[in-house]
Amino acid sequence: xxxxxxxxxxxxxxxxxxxxxxxxxxxxxxxxxxxxxxxxxxxxxxxxxxxxxxxxxxxxxxxxxxxxxxxxxxxxxxxxxxxxxxxxxxxxxxxxxxxxxxxxxxxxxxxxxxxxxxxxxxxx
Numbered sequence: 001x002x003x004x005x006x007x008x009x010x011x012x013x014x015x016x017x018x019x020x021x022x023x024x025x026x027x028x029x030x031x032x033x034x035x036x037x038x039x040x041x042x043x044x045x046x047x048x049x050x051x052x053x054x055x056x057x058x059x060x061x062x063x064x065x066x067x068x069x070x071x072x073x074x075x076x077x078x079x080x081x082x083x084x085x086x087x088x089x090x091x092x093x094x095x096x097x098x099x100x101x102x103x104x105x106x107x108x109x110x111x112x113x114x115x116x117x118x119x120x121x122x123x124x
Contacts, residue, residue: 002026002098002113009094009118012086016122020081022096022115029077030054033101036070036081037108038092038120047106048094049081059104064090086122093117 008020022034035050049070050059058070067086072079079096097111105111 002029002032004096004098004113004115006094006096006115006118009120011121011123014086014088014122014124016086017082017084018086018120020083020094020096020118020120022079022081024077024079024098026077030074031100032098032113033103033105034070034072034079035097035099035105035108035111036079036094037097038090038094039117040089040092043092045095045108047108050104050106051079052103053101057104059106061106083120086120088122088124091120091122093119 003025006022033053036048037045039045051070055072067084069082095117096115098113099111
């Protein structure tokens, strides 16, 4: 089992950057592929980015490709989401999630563990 805690959210102006972190408990973090999802007010939760348990494979939603970067440090049990060139439409609660598997996935039903979320607000 793994517990996830996100941090790094906040208020930023359009065009700015934020880096989200997700710290995982447990000694088997490297056995989990990780993902980031987000949910804007009044909308369904959507996929943002994912990486494989080694970090060697990544997968992005078209809406963030070229602006966001997912990475992980297995020695620190942490996955990151670097967000650049932020837009007001990126405003949402961002969640990290873990799945006990090797590769990437954009299907939230495949993720068994979720953090509590961190708010990101981008002002215009």
